[in-house]
Amino acid sequence: MLLEQTLSQMKERFPDIVLDMTEFAGEQILHVKSQHILTVLTALKADGYNFLADLTAIDNLTLGGYERFAVAYHLLCHKTAERLTVKAYVPEEKASLPSVESLWKTADWQEREVFDLFGIIFEGHPNLIRIMNPDDYEGHPLRKDYPRLGRKERDNFPVIERGIQKKKRPE
Amino acid sequence: MNYDDIKSNVLTTKLESAINWGRKNSLWPMPFGTACCGIEFMAVLASRTDISRFGAEAIRFSPRQSDLLIVAGRISIKMMPVLIRIYEQMPEPKWVISMGACASSGGVFDTYSVIQGIDQFIPVDVYVPGCPPRPEGVVESLMKIQNLIDKEKLSDYALSSSK
Numbered sequence A: 001m002l003l004e005q006t007l008s009q010m011k012e013r014f015p016d017i018v019l020d021m022t023e024f025a026g027e028q029i030l031h032v033k034s035q036h037i038l039t040v041l042t043a044l045k046a047d048g049y050n051f052l053a054d055l056t057a058i059d060n061l062t063l064g065g066y067e068r069f070a071v072a073y074h075l076l077c078h079k080t081a082e083r084l085t086v087k088a089y090v091p092e093e094k095a096s097l098p099s100v101e102s103l104w105k106t107a108d109w110q111e112r113e114v115f116d117l118f119g120i121i122f123e124g125h126p127n128l129i130r131i132m133n134p135d136d137y138e139g140h141p142l143r144k145d146y147p148r149l150g151r152k153e154r155d156n157f158p159v160i161e162r163g164i165q166k167k168k169r170p171e
Numbered sequence B: 001m002n003y004d005d006i007k008s009n010v011l012t013t014k015l016e017s018a019i020n021w022g023r024k025n026s027l028w029p030m031p032f033g034t035a036c037c038g039i040e041f042m043a044v045l046a047s048r049t050d051i052s053r054f055g056a057e058a059i060r061f062s063p064r065q066s067d068l069l070i071v072a073g074r075i076s077i078k079m080m081p082v083l084i085r086i087y088e089q090m091p092e093p094k095w096v097i098s099m100g101a102c103a104s105s106g107g108v109f110d111t112y113s114v115i116q117g118i119d120q121f122i123p124v125d126v127y128v129p130g131c132p133p134r135p136e137g138v139v140e141s142l143m144k145i146q147n148l149i150d151k152e153k154l155s156d157y158a159l160s161s162s163k
Helices: A002-013 A034-047 A107-118 B003-009 B015-024 B036-045 B080-089 B100-105 B135-150 B154-162
Strands: A018-024 A027-033 A051-059 A069-077 A082-090 A096-098 A121-123 B029-033 B068-072 B095-099 B126-128
Touching: A002 A018, A002 A027, A002 A034, A002 A082, A027 A034, A034 A069, A034 A082, A034 A096, A051 A107, A082 A096, A107 A121, B015 B135, B015 B154, B029 B036, B029 B080, B036 B068, B036 B100, B036 B135, B068 B080, B068 B100, B095 B100, B095 B135, B100 B126, B126 B135
Parallel strands: A027 A082, A096 A121, B029 B068, B068 B095, B095 B126
Antiparallel strands: A018 A027, A051 A069, A069 A082
């Protein structure tokens, strides 16, 4: 019930922000412009979607879409057990959108993960540093144009020789 | 003391053999378990295969107290500097077992972030195939390490330390 109510009002409440509303496999998806994501999510949180179940990103390089990247927010209402997915579209040239860390603390690490793997900047994030890859890593490996075998980073380590056991091992 | 007493109480051997005998029967492994091979390694320690039969049950999680490094699991590019540091912290002489397909060759993880075989960067003595290897395979590798230790020459050490 909450879901129907929210979705029916969404287009009227945010006519310039909401791009589209679709349904896929029983899940409602709200497509929005990324600059105003904080406004939309603040409103949705006030409506009862109190829990951010997941925050991830999609590279639409080969899929097509409004923009190159989509940041997906999976919301859950604990009262009615209803779910809603919000997709915010981020262009490749200016891959940044406001952080929602102020709404949900869990977004802290999830946004760091999206930043690490997709290179999307979250404005206003308190500590936007890499979370999985090494600190000195270059590039964002989950982007579809990143080579699967990397850029030689896995071959780039010092070779350690044997110490006093230098003699060739007997077979 | 008569001759018969000496005969039954004294053993003559080479110093080298005595040292190697002691070393090979009191290996102190340092497990570097990063994945499912690390779980399988626990079975090697447990009662069914029990490596204390080979004198290697004193598992140390400090590289400074170990002489056998068992690398069990895939090594990512973030973990490799850690592995190198741990290897270098171990006192010599030291031996390395590469346990399982991932540590030996990267296994199925042919991606940017996984090292394709730790032997590219640190010396490995024995490889154990399998995904993960059966505990018997690890015991076999331990016995192979013991054979290697048996063939160590003390003169090699003496030469290198005098340099």
